[in-house]
Amino acid sequence: MQLIIGNHNYSSWSLRAWLLLRQFELEFETVRIALFTPGSAELIRGYNPAGKVPVLRDNTLTVWDSLAICEYISEQHLDGKGWPADQALRAHARSSCAEMHTSFMALRHALPMNCRRTVENFTISAEVQQDIDRIIQLWSEALRLSESEQFLYGEFSIADAFYAPVVFRLTGYGVRLPAQLQAYCERVLALPACQEWLKLAQQESEVIEEEEV
Ligand SMILES: N[C@@H](CCC(=O)N[C@@H](CS)C(=O)NCC(=O)O)C(=O)O
Known part of the structure; x- marks a missing residue:
């Protein structure tokens, strides 16, 4: 898996998806794009036409938006354990x-x-x-x-x-x-x-x- 994120210092939405992957010790590669730098918007749109990070790539699948990414990770890689069992x-x-x-x-x-x-x-x-x-x-x-x-x-x-x-x-x-x-x-x-x-x-x-x- 590849997770496209913004600056660690500022990108709160990126942190959410990254933390879930790390906390559950899943293997992934991080692609960091420094936000609001020359060319960064085009770079992000190359991954996500909506122009926002985070974006998750899992083989041929692209998932954008932090909540959708967390749902996908839980369903596909954690057997639902991203959410409480009850x-x-x-x-x-x-x-x-x-x-x-x-x-x-x-x-x-x-x-x-x-x-x-x-x-x-x-x-x-x-x-x-x-x-x-x-x-x-x-x-x-x-x-x-x-x-x-x-x-x-x-x-x-x-x-x-x-x-x-x-x-x-x-x-x-x-x-x-x-x-x-x-x-x-x-x-x-x-x-x-x-x-x-x-x-x-x-x-x-x-x-x-x-x-x-
Ligand atoms: N609802 C989206 C929000 C994503 C978002 O706003 N990301 C910010 C960084 S934290 C971003 O990509 N900003 C770049 C821009 O707006 O050009 C999500 O949950 O993923």
Whole structure:
């Protein structure tokens, strides 16, 4: 498999698919395209006419969009283990990922992912606080329903991969969370795959105007 991604430092959607593949120790090759550099848009369109990363290539098949990629990986390479085994938890986890896919615009805009940076005394607007409150509610509910002391739905799942960039954001901008969720963030950040991603981000030197990513 080949996964086409953007900059490790900025590309939150790329991180989701990459993390799932790494966490489940699947073999793949990464093709990194530095976003918003001369020729990069054409290069991406060569893989995906929609012009976005991540893109997964598996033999002759191309899958684009992070959620479709994670679904495909789970179905084709993990025997469904990308999702919780329990049907009700699976439905909840899928809803959580769909919500991440379509929501939290204020948070995404005001706290762009930038793995290399930590921000002190960040001022949180009312709109961003609303997104944070919803994330707190959602994560707490997932942990409660699954009776998990590990990841959102027990074992690491697509939902954790989907919310990993939120973990990077909340910790990078110093957002305070309830102790249980703080511990969850620390567990995600401690994953060797997350540490590897952070190291790769630190090795990059490109700077992007963050509203664009
Ligand atoms: N919904 C898409 C979003 C993908 C996306 O917005 N990717 C950004 C990088 S994180 C991108 O390719 N930006 C390049 C551009 O818009 O030209 C997904 O989940 O894969």
